[in-house]
Amino acid sequence: MRTTGFSNRPARLAVAALVLLCVPVAALADPAGSPLSPTNIFAPVSTPAHSIMGLSLFVLAVTAGIFAIVFSLLVYCVLKFGKPADDDGREPPQVYGSNQVELAWTVIPVLIVVVLFLATARVLVGIQTAAQPRNAIQVIAIGHQFWWEYRYPGLKVVTANELHVPVSDAADPSPTFITLLSADTDHSFWVPRLGGKTDLIPNHPNSMWFDPQQTGLYLGQCAQYCGTQHAKMLLRVYVQSRQDFDNWVTTQTQPARASASVSEGQHIFETTACINCHAVTGTVANGRFGPDLTHLMSRETIASGVAPNTPENLRLWIKNSDAIKPGSKMPAMGLSDHQLDAVTAYLTTLH
DSSP states (O other): OHHHHHHHHHHHHHHHHHHHHHHHHHHHOOOTTOOOOTTOTTSOOSHHHHHHHHHHHHHHHHHHHHHHHHHHHHHHHHHHSSOOTTOOOOOOOOOOOOHHHHHHHHHHHHHHHHHHHHHHHHHHHHHHTOOOOTTOEEEEEEEETTEEEEEETTTTEEEESEEEEEOOOSSSOOOEEEEEEESSSOEEEEOTTTOOOEEEBTTBOEEEEEOOOSOEEEEEEEOSOOSTTGGGOEEEEEEEOHHHHHHHHHHHTSOOOOOGGGHHHHHHHHTSTHHHHOBOTTSSOBOOSSOOOTTGGGSSEETTTTEEOOHHHHHHHHHOGGGTSTTOSOOOOOOOHHHHHHHHHHHTTOO
16 A cells, blocks of 8 residues: 555646646636737737847756756656565665765856856846947936826926826837936836846936837836835836827926816815925916826826826825825825815816
């Protein structure tokens, strides 16, 4: 009975190995009709992301080879040197001081580490030393608890939470180079399909770039724990055609326009603490602690991607931001229902 039980163990180990080997294959597969995950690192659409995916596949191949060799040797040893039925219980001969074995388990791992190091260094250097073409888009991304501020110095655009960039044509590339700053604590900018994650460190500017080759919406988030609402500090990158991007820039450079019908809401907004944190171009509001609201309604979401930008959600956000994003830094203003309606009506005119 002991021998029979032992003989089933290799079979169980083999099944376990097959399951482990199938997991990465299933993760990489893209069955027909199933949508890609918006954060799938194996569906890159920019040069840095392609380089990182290639490195990831190389590392997976090397580690899979190591696993296959070690597992095969383990199965061989189990089958070859398992306890036989006629075992007399004596200890087998011991071998000490084998130079060949010691060299093998020292040199081979060192060579593997060196190869992986060189492959990684090649990708890092290739990404970090990329030259900036004449028509590159310059963006300053500032991480706040818990939202993103985007400034386009050359285009005189300031926005929040939703980054807009043009698609990069291979014939005439227009990559986006981002300077990463932090207003408070450590953050990390990561949009998997566009590039690797890069930290935002107070008083230590970092940078990254990507050249998206397909239009669309690409999602990411802060990948460094930065406080209570770290998990809801989301990233949305809109890659647009050059014409659509230029139209967006033209709209964003216009001052806010508000009609007389919402003058009451504008007055309430401008006479409360709202203007201490928020800015609206063309008004007395010039705050820098919160998102610029000049073109608030041109954004699809509020609260850094947590909720759709609808009048209902906007009203709730003003009334009690913790109802949408507990632990956010926006204080409740204590407005009456009438004042809430008036301010919300005013803000919904800021396109």
